[in-house]
Amino acid sequence: xxxxxxxxxxxxxxxxxxxxxxxxxxxxxxxxxxxxxxxxxxxxxxxxxxxxxxxxxxxxxxxxxxxxxxxxxxxxxxxxxxxxxxxxxxxxxxxxxxxxxxxxxxxxxxxxxxxxxxxxxxxxxxxxxxxxxxxxxxxxxxxxxxxxxxxxxxxxxxxxxxxxxxxxxxxxxxxxxxxxxxxxxxxxxxxxxxxxxxxxxxxxxxxxxxxxxxxxxxxxxxxxxxxxxxxxxxxxxxxxxxxxxxxxxxxxxxxxxxxxxxxxxxxxxxxxxxxxxxxxxxxxxxxxxx
Numbered sequence: 001x002x003x004x005x006x007x008x009x010x011x012x013x014x015x016x017x018x019x020x021x022x023x024x025x026x027x028x029x030x031x032x033x034x035x036x037x038x039x040x041x042x043x044x045x046x047x048x049x050x051x052x053x054x055x056x057x058x059x060x061x062x063x064x065x066x067x068x069x070x071x072x073x074x075x076x077x078x079x080x081x082x083x084x085x086x087x088x089x090x091x092x093x094x095x096x097x098x099x100x101x102x103x104x105x106x107x108x109x110x111x112x113x114x115x116x117x118x119x120x121x122x123x124x125x126x127x128x129x130x131x132x133x134x135x136x137x138x139x140x141x142x143x144x145x146x147x148x149x150x151x152x153x154x155x156x157x158x159x160x161x162x163x164x165x166x167x168x169x170x171x172x173x174x175x176x177x178x179x180x181x182x183x184x185x186x187x188x189x190x191x192x193x194x195x196x197x198x199x200x201x202x203x204x205x206x207x208x209x210x211x212x213x214x215x216x217x218x219x220x221x222x223x224x225x226x227x228x229x230x231x232x233x234x235x236x237x238x239x240x241x242x243x244x245x246x247x248x249x250x251x252x253x254x255x256x257x258x259x260x261x262x263x264x265x266x267x268x269x270x271x272x273x274x275x276x277x278x279x280x281x282x283x284x285x286x287x288x289x290x
Contacts, residue, residue, distance in 0.1 A: 004281025
């Protein structure tokens, strides 16, 4: 068995996986600013999930740790402000000592892309891009069926496409949440939105229209640089919003000699429950067995 742990703004996901098959997913709240306390809670959650399966830690091959943020070192990340206490710290030794298990670390958007490659719509193609609408706006690239990380481990950081002047126009769920709070729904969380059909909600179509140019910039950058067969909209993005963005997609494809080039299809992610943790649980298998 392997374990996957994903550190997201607002939630910590855990996945216990058999040999390539998720056995159980669970989630605990991410809150506070104490790294040691959150690691203690992760340790307790790991103990619980193993107990429910009548398993011991010696049955676990290793742990994949997925963290929201830019990769700085092998297991250090520069995270969003709510995860500042997880930032710029070599996490693998700390969590490894807590759990007594080997740790492999990666960005949560790339582990979500890996989950989609193995269990989702990405099974149909060898090369695809995954846009991870989590708290922020990032993603992952899968090339030849394997994650492509780049020289510094940050391939797929789509927010880099945007300067400070248009950073607020990205289709990031945290910005959607802020917009909905301002439109009379102050108590909503991202988790509340996941299964909702938002198409008729006040202010949603307006927000989608506003962020569509940024969405199209990302799609066209992927077409130009990566040339994938498929672009998947995933992360915490509700399916209703993903479909609205797909409807507004405009791919630059001017005809030459009367012919158009091939362009990628767009699809909604199929792995919707804890994709980052599921993908993270695959990392020890890829690193040691597969």
